[in-house]
Amino acid sequence: MEQATRRATIADVARAAGVSKAAVSFAFNTPERLSSDTVARIRDVASGLDYRPDPVARMLAQRRTWTVGILTPQALDVIFSNPYFGEFAAGVATAAEAAGLAVQFISPLHGSLARAVDRASVDGIIAVGLGADHPEIGQIRRSGIPYVLVDSTALPDEPAILVDDETGAHAAAAHLVNLGHRMFLVIGIEPPSAGAAAEPAWVTSRRLRGYRAAAADAGIAIQDDAVVLGPASMEGGIEAFHQAWAAGLRPTAVLAMSDAMAIGALRAARELGLRVPADLSIVGFDDLDVAQYTDPPLTTVHQPNREKGEEAVRLVTDGGPRRNPLEPAQHQFATHLVVRGSTAVVPPVRQEVPDDKA
Amino acid sequence: MEQATRRATIADVARAAGVSKAAVSFAFNTPERLSSDTVARIRDVASGLDYRPDPVARMLAQRRTWTVGILTPQALDVIFSNPYFGEFAAGVATAAEAAGLAVQFISPLHGSLARAVDRASVDGIIAVGLGADHPEIGQIRRSGIPYVLVDSTALPDEPAILVDDETGAHAAAAHLVNLGHRMFLVIGIEPPSAGAAAEPAWVTSRRLRGYRAAAADAGIAIQDDAVVLGPASMEGGIEAFHQAWAAGLRPTAVLAMSDAMAIGALRAARELGLRVPADLSIVGFDDLDVAQYTDPPLTTVHQPNREKGEEAVRLVTDGGPRRNPLEPAQHQFATHLVVRGSTAVVPPVRQEVPDDKA
């Protein structure tokens, strides 16, 4: 992976055009400072030499990289397996392009996120799903690079993108309660590090509070053993549902904290002979594009995945002129329930279903 | 997006530790060249000063960026909407991490791919879906940066990752023919640029050849008006199917060139009151993770999405020691049909279905 032949440098162009290096630089960056025919001549010579300014040298001189980094505590291959991330990244990419910024991914290098952060040459870091217990957040803070935390627990004065998890979760559970459901299974997202599980600010904790509040309104308690955790993927959802079923749980409704997991649960339920929504209702979270195309279409809590990405870029690039530096640069998006076909009134009598595990 | 306070430089550390800049560099990069207590002292001072080598300066001096770029002719937001890309990127990320490389995305900047390529500071470029008619490929070639073409038509001696589209497509169509189908709708991927549509090497052309060959074996001709093109997304699939239906086409089987489009077709068919596979069979292409979780699970042509990404990184990073420079650095993966639930024998008599459009 070496450069083949030595590329023309600014000095080569200057020499060939009989001007100074500065003139060449001007010809490309601020042509209005040069006479138009000088510019033309320089450009001509440059393209003849196949000259292209070295982006790295320019980064060093300008001390800007024109790049934003998306930081994830998980390896990229697991991250990309959840369509949620793709939608978020699409939002980042949109805003980045508008701002003339490149997008780089920062994920653990040889198992070390810290190393990856050190190697990353970016002007801003968008950290998604980084728990407050991750030491890297301190590292980033110290590095002086602007950053924004997404979907994680931030200090009140720290730039962050959040959504109203509790309200969304509450709406989801309330919907099921209204349909007569009383026996719930909650499928939650397991934290990247074991330590974060107990954190009250971890996303799973926040959503769980919303679920429980709505259930409590109807006098129902969601016990801890009706909450099962797994990775936020379809496989994770399948696994979680089967695990709960094997443990003897017989819910009439599932509250999944991610659409990917909800789709997995859908699949697992079908494998067990349960009809959705006749025998089992399922509510997801995220409102992914695919949620419209599952069968049945998924009832889920909407959050603006792409917009979150776009806003993250804005925040990390100083938020533009409208941002008041006195206010904390946090942005919380609203969530709302989208009712589709995966939820229905509770079955009056539970059907007999194949039950080889319990 | 500026650095907050001036970061400590190697010169600061050298001064504070009473050594030369070179010594500091050694302490981090080749500590074995220094006495162990010198290293310890330098490291100590460095961490006290919160010193971190500037990645950009190091890139310039080493003339390596330790970064691979994934280049796409489409904007990132549309690209990320197709899960196929996520799976491919996951593969790239896996191999990149193993090689200690960062991953950067290169997509049109302010509408110009050329500009984006110029600004990109990468050691290698993985170009996906770049038609042979794209001028950027010449630009890349000239730049001297190693590159590999994925899913596009390459010169025979050009590094490329390909799959056996024709065989896979043939298997898909043959499967349907064997089930008794005679009336097909082909849903193809529209090219990024209009010009590429006619290219015999464009992916849509390649797959279409496979479909047609299998049909021809049974004495069936797939007419041009039974082929409809759209963007490789779920929306694209919905659109395409409705368009065909509105045009009066009444296929018993759909051959979709991407799973995303197949899922869209599934959805559209259901909206029209068609049962899959009872009334309509659908075969996709890609074998995305989600293909297992649709209802019914999708019969599709498997291609190794993640492996393609991994191999692309290997090829662009010189392919390691095993590569013979005399052989063209091309890698063609095999494809095969995966039969799931979305295909069945042709309905003996077409059911009456709602038909408000034709």
Place this chain on the structure above:
DNA sequence: TTGTAAGCGTTATCAG
């Protein structure tokens, strides 16, 4: 309008 020269923060070369 154009040129000169001093950085930018490393790594690499080559004496000591």
Place this chain on the structure above:
DNA sequence: CTGATAACGCTTACAA
């Protein structure tokens, strides 16, 4: 084993 010193390729005051 250690330390000056010269690249690396470009931008940007400051001069002319």
